[in-house]
Amino acid sequence: MDFNYSDMQRMLLDSAERYLGDRFTLEHRRAARSEASGVDAEAWAAFAELGWLALTIPEAQGGLGGSVEDMAVLSTALGARLVVEPFASTAVLGAHIYARSEGDRSAELAAIAGGEARVALAHDEPGERYAYAAPRRTRVTREGNRLVLNGQKMLAADAPGAGTFLVTATIEGEAGTAIVAVDAQAAGVTASPYPLLDGSRAADIAFDQVALDVEAVIIAPARGQAVLAEALDRATISLLAQAVGSMESCLDVCSAYVKERQQFGQPIGKFQSLQHIMADMFVATHQARSGLYMALAASEAEPAARQRAVSLASITVKEASQLVSRQGLQLHGGYGMTDEYEISHHFRRLMVIEKLFGDIDFHIRRVAAS
Amino acid sequence: MDLRPDESLVAFREEVRRAIAEDLPADMEARQRAFGGIQSEIGDTLAWTRIMARRGWTVPQWPVEHGGLGWSPMQLFVFQEEQDAAYAPTMSWAGSHMVGPVIYTFGSDEQKARFLPAIRNGEYIWAQGFSEPGNGSDLANLRTQAVLDGDKYIVNGQKIWTSTAYASEWGFFLVRTDPTVKPQRGISFLLIDMKSPGITVRQIPMINDDCELCEVFLDNVEVPAENLVGEPGAGWTYAKFLLDHERTTSSFIFFNKREVQRAKDIAVAEGLARDPVIQARIARLEAEVTALEWSVLRTLAGEDYRYDDTAVASVLKVTGSRLQHAITELQTDLLGAKATRLFAVEADRRDPAPLWPEHVPGRVGAALGQRAATIFGGTLQVQKNIIAKLAFGL
Ligand SMILES: Cc1cc2nc3c(=O)[nH]c(=O)nc-3n(C[C@H](O)[C@H](O)[C@H](O)COP(=O)(O)OP(=O)(O)OC[C@H]3O[C@@H](n4cnc5c(N)ncnc54)[C@H](O)[C@@H]3O)c2cc1C
Numbered sequence: 001m002d003f004n005y006s007d008m009q010r011m012l013l014d015s016a017e018r019y020l021g022d023r024f025t026l027e028h029r030r031a032a033r034s035e036a037s038g039v040d041a042e043a044w045a046a047f048a049e050l051g052w053l054a055l056t057i058p059e060a061q062g063g064l065g066g067s068v069e070d071m072a073v074l075s076t077a078l079g080a081r082l083v084v085e086p087f088a089s090t091a092v093l094g095a096h097i098y099a100r101s102e103g104d105r106s107a108e109l110a111a112i113a114g115g116e117a118r119v120a121l122a123h124d125e126p127g128e129r130y131a132y133a134a135p136r137r138t139r140v141t142r143e144g145n146r147l148v149l150n151g152q153k154m155l156a157a158d159a160p161g162a163g164t165f166l167v168t169a170t171i172e173g174e175a176g177t178a179i180v181a182v183d184a185q186a187a188g189v190t191a192s193p194y195p196l197l198d199g200s201r202a203a204d205i206a207f208d209q210v211a212l213d214v215e216a217v218i219i220a221p222a223r224g225q226a227v228l229a230e231a232l233d234r235a236t237i238s239l240l241a242q243a244v245g246s247m248e249s250c251l252d253v254c255s256a257y258v259k260e261r262q263q264f265g266q267p268i269g270k271f272q273s274l275q276h277i278m279a280d281m282f283v284a285t286h287q288a289r290s291g292l293y294m295a296l297a298a299s300e301a302e303p304a305a306r307q308r309a310v311s312l313a314s315i316t317v318k319e320a321s322q323l324v325s326r327q328g329l330q331l332h333g334g335y336g337m338t339d340e341y342e343i344s345h346h347f348r349r350l351m352v353i354e355k356l357f358g359d360i361d362f363h364i365r366r367v368a369a370s
Numbered sequence: 371m372d373l374r375p376d377e378s379l380v381a382f383r384e385e386v387r388r389a390i391a392e393d394l395p396a397d398m399e400a401r402q403r404a405f406g407g408i409q410s411e412i413g414d415t416l417a418w419t420r421i422m423a424r425r426g427w428t429v430p431q432w433p434v435e436h437g438g439l440g441w442s443p444m445q446l447f448v449f450q451e452e453q454d455a456a457y458a459p460t461m462s463w464a465g466s467h468m469v470g471p472v473i474y475t476f477g478s479d480e481q482k483a484r485f486l487p488a489i490r491n492g493e494y495i496w497a498q499g500f501s502e503p504g505n506g507s508d509l510a511n512l513r514t515q516a517v518l519d520g521d522k523y524i525v526n527g528q529k530i531w532t533s534t535a536y537a538s539e540w541g542f543f544l545v546r547t548d549p550t551v552k553p554q555r556g557i558s559f560l561l562i563d564m565k566s567p568g569i570t571v572r573q574i575p576m577i578n579d580d581c582e583l584c585e586v587f588l589d590n591v592e593v594p595a596e597n598l599v600g601e602p603g604a605g606w607t608y609a610k611f612l613l614d615h616e617r618t619t620s621s622f623i624f625f626n627k628r629e630v631q632r633a634k635d636i637a638v639a640e641g642l643a644r645d646p647v648i649q650a651r652i653a654r655l656e657a658e659v660t661a662l663e664w665s666v667l668r669t670l671a672g673e674d675y676r677y678d679d680t681a682v683a684s685v686l687k688v689t690g691s692r693l694q695h696a697i698t699e700l701q702t703d704l705l706g707a708k709a710t711r712l713f714a715v716e717a718d719r720r721d722p723a724p725l726w727p728e729h730v731p732g733r734v735g736a737a738l739g740q741r742a743a744t745i746f747g748g749t750l751q752v753q754k755n756i757i758a759k760l761a762f763g764l
Contacts, residue, residue, distance in 0.1 A: 129640070155710070197710055197711070202711070333507070334583075334745055336741070336745070340575065347741075348577065348738075351709075355709050356710065361703065362706075365647075
């Protein structure tokens with residue numbers, strides 16, 4: 001075993017830290033939130049330029065063929081600088097679904113790699129709770145040799161900045177769940193966008209008699225469930241790595257703050273009760289990174305083992321993220337409650353990550369059932 | 371020991387409940403139910419105070435000669451509990467519970483005549499100007515200076531976290547009038563007209579999109595010397611009196627009781643009421659809240675206890691603030707992925723998409739706001755320091 005980064009991973013991380021450190025400052029973040037798409041277009045073009053959007057796409061399909069570990073290394077850097085651009089949605093989840101699709105999707109993958117295309121998964125339906133294995137009420141019916149899509153999706157993360165929605169749906173007369181690609185601008189598609197707590201965007205999306213051609217079915221119903229599960233696990237790994245990066249930033253931010261902030265004539269970091277809080281945060285963050293590595297090691301395992309590992313890691317990382325962000329806020333006193341200090345941004349980002357693609361409760365249940 | 375509830379309270383509770391039900395406007399109730407505590411409440415606060423003023427019920431806890439009603443501590447408990455349970459707005463707290471008692475206890479006759487009726491009638495909002503950028507927990511070292519110049523003070527300095535300062539007509543400030551003595555001895559309690567020249571207020575954007583907290587900059591602000599309350603140099607004593615005055619409110623017992631019930635309602639709405647994991651979380655919180663209520667009752671009934679009163683007050687604050695966290699965390703978790711949405715834009719608040727159940731908007735904003743429970747009014751760490759010192763002499 002070797003836990004040290006490869007030369008290539010070191011380079012990837014260095015360039016990511018350099019680029020993101022310069023651009024993704026707190027001021028940038030606060031200003032960029034007003035962008036309705038939730039995407040900094042210039043930065044997204046740079047992500048493509050730097051090869052990040054091609055990272056996980058197989059070489060045979062025109063990508064860089066990077067490993068899940070490479071993707072996680074980059075994700076930690078994104079999380080550390082609170083980048084909410086839809087890397088996980090597009091370059092991990094979306095790219096994986098296309099890479100596993102029926103037929104040749106090299107054009108779509110090239111568009112993702114080049115930064116021209118962003119995609120968002122539209123899975124949740126009203127009244128659901130992380131129902132990734134449940135049949136979809138959203139339906140595709142056949143009219144002659146055309147397909148027609150009807151249904152209602154909720155909380156499609158990153159949808160407002162996406163040109164294509166990857167929609168899970170039942171196909172008339174077939175068992176299973178298909179994944180169909182739908183142009184966000186197609187007639188009959190109505191997206192109602194809104195901001196999430198971390199400044200990213202999501203949408204509820206209604207599909208009303210949306211005409212599709214047969215090519216739109218990128219994953220057939222027989223394989224949909226399995227591919228969706230893989231894609232979600234990968235996206236979850238990216239989010240867990242982002243959370244680890246964010247937590248590590250919290251440690252930096254808090255250790256600097258308690259050294260600088262003075263009360264009662266001394267830095268508050270001199271109070272032992274705060275030293276112990278910092279120590280607890282350190283312990284939790286260390287465990288979180290270990291949990292992430294455990295999941296990475298199982299990322300290519302057979303589905304049951306992979307899912308169990310991802311869920312165990314999710315419990316560890318997400319619980320750690322709550323401890324770190326809550327205590328980090330507490331250490332800042334009133335300043336932690338403001339939008340003007342970085343810690344509250346980590347708090348909100350970690351809160352969103354905890355709830356995306358399965359919260360702690362969801363993963364506890366998945367482990368219990370495994 | 372007699373642990374039976376006082377029979378006479380049953381009829382009193384009925385009367386209060388009926389009055390609130392009659393008086394509380396439906397739109398105000400709906401606003402408070404969803405967004406109480408996280409959006410500007412000044413309008414509702416003043417409106418509700420004025421409505422209650424018609425019954426003479428705005429300052430029941432004050433001495434009778436200043437408009438109080440002579441209710442027993444248990445009656446006052448029931449009165450506040452019923453208001454909170456009904457989602458009535460909180461009546462202007464800084465006036466009725468903070469500066470009011472200081473004025474009627476230590477103020478001049480002119481100050482009493484000028485300010486007490488306005489507080490009773492809900493004429494305007496008060497701001498509490500204690501904390502400074504460099505002095506939060508260590509309040510005694512505050513630096514805002516007031517220098518006597520003939521018949522006025524010239525005030526210079528900066529305050530922060532001054533709730534609702536931007537909309538307040540008056541503020542009560544702790545200022546340093548004597549820099550030569552021990553820090554606690556050089557502080558005075560000054561009432562300042564917030565419209566005075568030299569005052570600039572900036573609203574601070576917060577974690578939940580709310581911006582009720584402010585920074586207040588004081589630049590050569592002239593304040594008539596008659597606005598000093600009591601003795602110069604006694605401000606620290608008055609501030610302690612004010613903070614000690616209501617030892618049980620820091621438990622947020624009514625909030626905690628109501629919000630546990632709300633969590634149960636949300637569990638039902640989310641189809642999780644029979645889920646053992648959720649049931650266990652709720653049961654634990656209910657156990658803690660009921661014990662906290664009894665802790666509050668012990669204090670209210672004036673129990674003669676072996677430990678220092680201030681240490682016991684910190685027990686209420688520590689437990690209450692932790693429950694404020696835990697209960698709103700549970701509410702957030704019950705929403706699942708729906709908890710990620712920021713209900714920020716006014717339009718969202720009024721008209722969320724029909725797909726969104728009405729128990730969702732406002733809950734996460736409130737949960738974010740509740741993180742402050744372990745920060746304001748003495749942080750969790752400071753409370754524990756107090757317990758260690760006063761209960762054990764450590
Ligand atoms: C929502 C809200 C409303 C408020 N409203 C008002 C208001 O209307 N008027 C007003 O004057 N003020 C108000 N405050 C200010 C509040 O009283 C202060 O935030 C509080 O006193 C803490 O001070 P601080 O923020 O400077 O934190 P600090 O004192 O800087 O604390 C930072 C960290 O250090 C820790 N710490 C400090 N001293 C010690 C110690 N001795 N031992 C161990 N740990 C320690 C704290 O626990 C905290 O974790 C409000 C605050 C909030 C959050």
